[in-house]
Amino acid sequence: MNRLADLSLRWKIPLRVVAAVLGTAIAVTVALVARDYEIVRQNLEGHARSMGRVLAHTLVMPVLHDDIWRAYEILQSAHEPNPAAPELQAQVVLVTDSDYRVFVSTRPRTFPIGSSAATPGGAYGLLRAELSHGAPEDQRLLEPADSPLFFVMTPLISDGVALGHVILTYAKPALLPRVAGLVGRAAGVTVLVLILLLPVSWAWARRTARPLLRLAEAMKQLPLEVEAARLADLPESRDEIGQLGAAFRRMVAEMRVKQEMERQMLSSERLAAIGRLTAGIAHEINNPLTGMLTALNTLQRHGGDAQRTERTLSLLQRGLSQIRNTVGALLVEAKIADREFAPEDVDDLLILVEAEAHARAVRVVVDGRIAAPVPLPATLLRQIVLNLLLNAVTAAEAGGMVRLDVRTAGRALAVAVFNDGAHIGQDEMPYLFEPFSSGRESGHGLGLWIVYQITRQLGGEIHVESEPGSTTFSIEIPYGNS
Numbered sequence: 001m002n003r004l005a006d007l008s009l010r011w012k013i014p015l016r017v018v019a020a021v022l023g024t025a026i027a028v029t030v031a032l033v034a035r036d037y038e039i040v041r042q043n044l045e046g047h048a049r050s051m052g053r054v055l056a057h058t059l060v061m062p063v064l065h066d067d068i069w070r071a072y073e074i075l076q077s078a079h080e081p082n083p084a085a086p087e088l089q090a091q092v093v094l095v096t097d098s099d100y101r102v103f104v105s106t107r108p109r110t111f112p113i114g115s116s117a118a119t120p121g122g123a124y125g126l127l128r129a130e131l132s133h134g135a136p137e138d139q140r141l142l143e144p145a146d147s148p149l150f151f152v153m154t155p156l157i158s159d160g161v162a163l164g165h166v167i168l169t170y171a172k173p174a175l176l177p178r179v180a181g182l183v184g185r186a187a188g189v190t191v192l193v194l195i196l197l198l199p200v201s202w203a204w205a206r207r208t209a210r211p212l213l214r215l216a217e218a219m220k221q222l223p224l225e226v227e228a229a230r231l232a233d234l235p236e237s238r239d240e241i242g243q244l245g246a247a248f249r250r251m252v253a254e255m256r257v258k259q260e261m262e263r264q265m266l267s268s269e270r271l272a273a274i275g276r277l278t279a280g281i282a283h284e285i286n287n288p289l290t291g292m293l294t295a296l297n298t299l300q301r302h303g304g305d306a307q308r309t310e311r312t313l314s315l316l317q318r319g320l321s322q323i324r325n326t327v328g329a330l331l332v333e334a335k336i337a338d339r340e341f342a343p344e345d346v347d348d349l350l351i352l353v354e355a356e357a358h359a360r361a362v363r364v365v366v367d368g369r370i371a372a373p374v375p376l377p378a379t380l381l382r383q384i385v386l387n388l389l390l391n392a393v394t395a396a397e398a399g400g401m402v403r404l405d406v407r408t409a410g411r412a413l414a415v416a417v418f419n420d421g422a423h424i425g426q427d428e429m430p431y432l433f434e435p436f437s438s439g440r441e442s443g444h445g446l447g448l449w450i451v452y453q454i455t456r457q458l459g460g461e462i463h464v465e466s467e468p469g470s471t472t473f474s475i476e477i478p479y480g481n482s
Contacts, residue, residue, distance in 0.1 A: 017201035025190035052154030340373040392419035
């Protein structure tokens, strides 16, 4: 059934036309066969009753005079060798006396003269019991159960005395050729109609299905190829298909607007995150600069022996290295070009959040690291981890802890960020990843929305577990087929 449902409309419509024609043909044929069978049966019954009465009237004198030969001639004259209507021809004609003994028959070998008509058994054995029912002068039609035969029994009456019966035997299957002929004619007409209708229905199906197929192809391009879907050749009629095409074009236009808004929001969030980091990093750069300037000032003021000069140069080297690392991490964060996510990215992200963590007296701990680059875009992965770390640092209690765990699991990258701050309430969970739904007064609610969008874009999953004193965001992103 599912295979039929998956067929294209260009096939469904002709198949449904064929099914409708076949169903109609079968229904009409059944009705005609039933009607024709009833007519044939009525004709047969009328003919049999009439034939029984004629034979009964004609055979009275031969039976009275015990003229078997004359009676046999009468039966033979009524039994045509090649009848025009075989279904009206009796199979066997019996003439019995009042004791149900055979007087004469059209099959003397099967029903010998003077033998009981019940000798062959079967339905003939039941007829004698029927003779005791009803008035002797009544003509009766008998259909024994589970028998392919039926009988017309006509009494032989002379001066009110029953001399015996004329029994005409008919076979029910004799009606089948007439029924088969009607079914054959109906089948021929049905085939002719199908031959005429199939090309018409095929052309009609192509014409009807073409706009729907174009619309289906355009829908397949969503949501990744919105522009291609917008430019698709869609029907522009006023019927339901045209209205569906117009609604699809409106939907694509709204999706383009939505995508542009998401792109702008993503860019704004990225700039906002960098702005937050810059303020903290400026402080981190200022500290080693102040130390280096103080060391140089001391060296200039007091002069430099070898030990003091070496100590000053060492201090300058450490300070400059710290500044280089901090600025390098910030520059990588601002780059647009993608590359593989590497272990160095984790170090850069820790440097970027260090200032804000230090300001809030939050300790950042790394539980797991990747040992080699992972084939996932570094820019997007850095933004995911950075947003989760910044949210965790903000959510953690003063003097609390944030844990980062980055590792590979099979052919997927698993990232978990834990904080020990206030938990997320059950009423907030359904709206956690919606834009502008931040639970903090200073937040704008885009960070987690961006994380969710990027994770879904990369084919990953994100889960949240939160209880008092423990909140963990877990992300798993596949990066290859197993």
